[in-house]
Amino acid sequence: MNKKVVLIIPYFGKVPDYFNLWLKSAERNSDYTFFIYTDLNFKVDENSNVKIKNISFDELKERIKSLFGNNIKLKSPYKLCDYRPAYGVIFKDDINDFDFWGFCDIDLIFGNLNHFISNEIFENYDKLFYHGHFCLFKNCDKMNYLFMKKYENVCDFKFASHTNYSCHFDENGTVSYAYENEIDIKQYFKWCFYDVPYNSYKFITISSQYEKYAYWNNGNLFMCDADNNKNEIMYIHLQKRKMSNWLDIDEKCNSFYILRDEFLDTKNVNIYDILNFIDINRQNIFDLKTKNKRKKQILDNILSGALIARLKSFKQK
Template identity: 40%
Template sequence: MNKIIMIIPYFGKLPDYFPFFLKSAEYNTDIDFLLITDNNIKTSYKNIKIYKTTFKRLKERIQKKFDFKIELSQPYKLVDYKPTYGLVFHDIIYSYDFWGYCDIDQIFGKISNFLPNNIENFDKLFRLGHFTLYKNTLQNNKRFMSPIGMNYKDVFTSRTIFVFDEIEGIEKKYELLGIPRYNKHDFADISFRYHQLRRVYKGVSTSKLNQYPNTYYWIRGDFISNFCKKWKHRKKRTFIYTFSKKKFRRRYINNRK
């Protein structure tokens, strides 16, 4: 069985929905989550690893990997440094077969159910910054330095957010290099622009994605989409439910969150 670790730096006040993210991560007991933060996070689950530090110290750790002065004056700029984490945190993750990064504005289903059986054949899995995996080899961890595609030095010396962790950045590099990738889309990305739960995905019409009304629920590690198709009730398990910028209320049933 492949060992996988997700690397998640987060500094500053945690959002109200963080407990939902954390609970769904805890239920993925076969995957480790390394939370690099200045927050005091309590959990009894062994797959949740807390690395307590400051943003300044993290910047110093990243700077040591480069022979030029990097620009990292605010935590949000970390989105451009995500592809470097395999190199930056090698001393922590060296024993893992795959490492990755993800955002915290989401709730996980059972992640391993959506990974390919031949995962060893891929050097990179998934193309969006809210969840990406990489094979943990030195060669692969240095691929962001390839001169093909977006230049990492231009990215790391500018205050501009290039979104290097996504399609036009690191994903385009792997595409141009012809590196084996796995890009099946099993996410439910929810738009914040609508009151109702409406999925969105770049390159796919919103009407096509939402032709069948959906409700979503999470139960004991499973995230399930309920919908009606041709007058029949259907269920579909979902990998990730992402709700970036979506406002919602927490409800309590029988005094349980």
């Protein structure tokens, strides 16, 4: 790949579970650079393509206020999702040497990005993908300031940045609808990843004879089932799913399975026996936690101004 690409990841709170596996999969994509802005002590080799940028959440908040005014709302790190499309401006000084910049989540495992994003795609498109868990923009003024535009019946940056409610501006705002409104913006999208349903213990919610699982092998990632059906994917998004056994996958491990709520080293494991057995107790615990998380999310949304935000959005339409 002859394009220089950087993924920008502000992260605050606590070191996430299975960061070691996210890191392993990110480092296998050596053509890509990852900037993690954080005040946490991430253990990353200095020669890694994953770079740690030390900054506190309050310092980042002040940087954003200096750009967009003191009245912007940024109560918690989760709200940063509404500022992701502005990262080209917020982190401008750090990304000058890159051809593309973007953002991604840490609750995912990468496959081989080069198998899905070619030089030709970079040459012919301004924006690649549109989900909050992975999205890329050409590093130019047209795309870096795209978030400032306004379209009819679409959430704009001023609205999203002046409410404590998380509007998911990275997916539902101006930049997601730009290709419909701007004739000179070309967006590339292909459904080449797997988005695990957050509310299902199994990896698949539709009626299926076979349970799905993912297989990471030397940087390549596949979705598989017990009938030996296999297809390569760009990444798997686990949507903050609580996973276990991630500490059992050491640095020397070159392959592992991802299924339901755990990671498994492929050594001495019969994946088909595991697929054929579902621990009902673990499934019940998963379902209960999912319901409780959803209740908490609804309450948090209400307290942060969701009803007012949605009412204003309705009036706009």
